[in-house]
Amino acid sequence: MAVAAAVVLVAGVALALLWAPEDADQGPSQRIFYVHVPIALTAYACFGWGAWKALRLLWTGDQRYDLESYTAVHMGTIFGTLTLVTGSIWARTSWGVWWSWGERQLVLFLILFLFYAAYFMLRFSLPDGPGRARISAVYALFGVVLIPISFLAIRLAENFIHPIVFTRDGPQMSGDMFFTFCVCLAGMVLLAGTLYLNELAGKRLDLRLRELREALELG
Amino acid sequence: MSSGEKYLAAVYLVVLATVLVYVAIISAKLARLEREVTALAERARETRG
Amino acid sequence: MTYARDVAALARKDLLLELRARETLPAMVLFVLATLVAFRFALPADASERASVGLLWVAILFTALLGITRAFIPEREQRVLDGLVLSPVDRSAIWLGKVVATLAFLGAAELVALPAFGLFFESVTWSTVAAVALADVGICAVGAILAAMAAAGRARELLFPLLFLPLSLPILVGGVGAAVGGDPVRYLAFLALYDGVFAILAWASFEYVVTE
Numbered sequence: 280m281a282v283a284a285a286v287v288l289v290a291g292v293a294l295a296l297l298w299a300p301e302d303a304d305q306g307p308s309q310r311i312f313y314v315h316v317p318i319a320l321t322a323y324a325c326f327g328w329g330a331w332k333a334l335r336l337l338w339t340g341d342q343r344y345d346l347e348s349y350t351a352v353h354m355g356t357i358f359g360t361l362t363l364v365t366g367s368i369w370a371r372t373s374w375g376v377w378w379s380w381g382e383r384q385l386v387l388f389l390i391l392f393l394f395y396a397a398y399f400m401l402r403f404s405l406p407d408g409p410g411r412a413r414i415s416a417v418y419a420l421f422g423v424v425l426i427p428i429s430f431l432a433i434r435l436a437e438n439f440i441h442p443i444v445f446t447r448d449g450p451q452m453s454g455d456m457f458f459t460f461c462v463c464l465a466g467m468v469l470l471a472g473t474l475y476l477n478e479l480a481g482k483r484l485d486l487r488l489r490e491l492r493e494a495l496e497l498g
Numbered sequence: 499m500s501s502g503e504k505y506l507a508a509v510y511l512v513v514l515a516t517v518l519v520y521v522a523i524i525s526a527k528l529a530r531l532e533r534e535v536t537a538l539a540e541r542a543r544e545t546r547g
Numbered sequence: 548m549t550y551a552r553d554v555a556a557l558a559r560k561d562l563l564l565e566l567r568a569r570e571t572l573p574a575m576v577l578f579v580l581a582t583l584v585a586f587r588f589a590l591p592a593d594a595s596e597r598a599s600v601g602l603l604w605v606a607i608l609f610t611a612l613l614g615i616t617r618a619f620i621p622e623r624e625q626r627v628l629d630g631l632v633l634s635p636v637d638r639s640a641i642w643l644g645k646v647v648a649t650l651a652f653l654g655a656a657e658l659v660a661l662p663a664f665g666l667f668f669e670s671v672t673w674s675t676v677a678a679v680a681l682a683d684v685g686i687c688a689v690g691a692i693l694a695a696m697a698a699a700g701r702a703r704e705l706l707f708p709l710l711f712l713p714l715s716l717p718i719l720v721g722g723v724g725a726a727v728g729g730d731p732v733r734y735l736a737f738l739a740l741y742d743g744v745f746a747i748l749a750w751a752s753f754e755y756v757v758t759e
Binding site for chain 1: 505508509510516517520524527528534535538541545
């Protein structure tokens with residue numbers, strides 16, 4: 280997967296920077312879109328994956344899903360933070376401000392960031408074991424439900440928090456732009472997948488080493 | 499470079515930097531794991547022999 | 548239906564304990580009053596009327612935090628919870644019982660808070676009352692399961708607000724919007740949606756939280 284990720288990502292970056300047509304209104308900074316939105320979508324995918332693994336854990340009781348869910352949430356949080364950072368930079372170039380409450384994606388990711396940051400605090404406060412796995416899993420499920428609910432809430436809130444003055448590129452992109460976007464999206468997802476597998480392997484190894492050490496200590 | 503291009507570069511650099519830092523952390527973890535495995539293998543050989 | 552009877556018994560236990568000890572409810576009432584007064588001082592005199600509604604909701608949320616913490620976190624409650632988990636009671640009934648009891652406490656506190664708000668700030672509209680009622684369900688449903696999660700680990704009193712506040716943000720939006728936004732029904736419907744979705748989720752997953 281790593282090779283595929285590298286190839287697609289490099290292709291995506293090349294396309295985004297060199298080949299895609301320049302946006303008439305926003306100029307070169309529009310190309311940030313090819314990074315920011317795929318990262319955001321990948322973050323959602325990670326949280327969804329984490330919630331799926333959490334569900335599998337609760338369903339089957341198989342403990343190995345715990346590490347998978349945890350790693351997925353970890354990935355999602357990293358990509359979510361990146362979304363906030365890239366989104367903020369994009370806001371700075373588009374509108375001259377580092378933050379905008381009118382920007383739905385940003386606000387949504389801020390809420391999610393708070394939620395998933397608490398996930399890690401929760402996990403670290405709990406003693407190791409199946410109890411922690413279960414509680415983390417339930418929390419991950421709450422998270423994935425929170426995503427659409429928060430989105431709705433933000434849309435409703437716009438009436439009184441901050442009226443939208445600015446608009447963004449929607450799906451009405453030109454064909455070339457859309458193609459570039461898809462390639463970048465695929466690249467990001469593959470990147471997340473690669474990092475996920477690596478981190479998971481590392482965590483699993485850690486776990487098995489600890490078990491081995493304990494076995495040796497006693498035996 | 500226009501300011502738009504500067505921010506564009508900033509975004510790509512931030513993402514790249516994050517990925518590299520992440521890879522570095524994982525590599526460090528791998529190195530530690532390797533050291534532990536070697537230590538454990540040593541201990542296993544001693545207990546047996 | 549023994550399930551309903553279990554829930555009623557559990558809720559009644561909490562309410563009776565409170566009636567005898569009289570610790571939580573007076574604290575909540577005083578807290579919400581003090582918070583409202585503090586907000587009155589915190590707002591400049593010419594602040595918009597709309598801003599004050601937001602403060603009402605913040606006061607309610609924090610008062611709820613107080614009440615729910617008391618329902619789950621203290622050592623005594625932990626031992627009771629352990630005992631209940633061992634009993635043949637359906638685990639989700641424990642959750643529902645706690646929700647009912649906490650709702651009662653929160654509702655009682657709000658019976659004082661809302662008139663006080665009307666007195667200190669501006670009169671309370673029907674949409675605000677409806678929003679508060681709907682929001683209470685969501686607050687207690689989500690708070691109950693999160694408190695159980697927090698109580699399982701260390702630093703519970705610190706952890707619970709951290710867990711609760713992100714999930715309470717949509718409630719805040721719904722509540723303030725119902726009072727301030729042009730069309731309260733939309734916000735009330737949203738609150739109902741929140742309640743339904745999260746209550747079902749909490750009800751279904753509570754047993755996984757308390758099982759060891």
